[in-house]
Amino acid sequence: MTPSTRRPPHGNRGDLFDPQCPTRRLLDRIGTKWTSMAIKVLAEASPQEVRFAELQRRMTGVSQKMLSVTLQGLTRDGLVGRRVEASVPPRVHYRLTPLGLTLEEPLARLREWAEEHMAEVDRANQRSQEGTADS
């Protein structure tokens, strides 16, 4: 989106409000269901690697398919590194890249906000619920 240093009065079309907006694209990625959790788990393990099955154990509820898809996306994005042990059975190890580690920081800020304020969000929702619960 628009760099924080710039504050156009209004009507700043073109620049960073278009579909190529990097922030929207980033949110499209980390907004997918398992991505941020994968990053968190890998960040907690870092610099240790984590195997696929162990990752699945630590990410409660994720299916094999979704974990695979999520890791593929993160690997394509250069956020996660993938190392295959050519053994039988194969062992695949994942870890955050340096780039992925830099993303973990702002993501952690977001987690902190969530842990600190989501209860208040819930209360606001309950109040709205009550407001619409008319006779």
Next chain:
Amino acid sequence: MTPSTRRPPHGNRGDLFDPQCPTRRLLDRIGTKWTSMAIKVLAEASPQEVRFAELQRRMTGVSQKMLSVTLQGLTRDGLVGRRVEASVPPRVHYRLTPLGLTLEEPLARLREWAEEHMAEVDRANQRSQEGTADS
């Protein structure tokens, strides 16, 4: 998005991994297409209020419906305040609540990361693209 159907039978690693994980629920919200942009625009205007139509002008590409839905969600969550001018035609003004303002800060960190690193993510994707010897 929130997986309320899945209930892991065993305990999980930390309270943040269950379906009620506040971070995931937060990402479900700000991950929707227009939410983060609305927060950004309202934050830029803060403490000024912004009317519906003006909001739509500043959020390039958003439809009336999606803006309405987005603002309803943010209002229910207590992140956005809504003031209706009882005039004809009606005028509705929106602004970030103090809670919404606190969210803008970690969101800005995420934007900064995106502006700084998404180009590198794109390059990683292009490399993956080339590596895929398809068809």
Next chain:
DNA sequence: CAGGATCCATACCGATACTG
């Protein structure tokens, strides 16, 4: 063990039409 392929339910989102 790790993941590909397939089917499918749902949610998101856009376009359009209609109100007070």
Next chain:
DNA sequence: CAGTATCGGTATGGATCCTG
């Protein structure tokens, strides 16, 4: 002006089966 209602396309994500 500021919504609400409805329809439908599409992407996301889950369950299941299959493979090297």
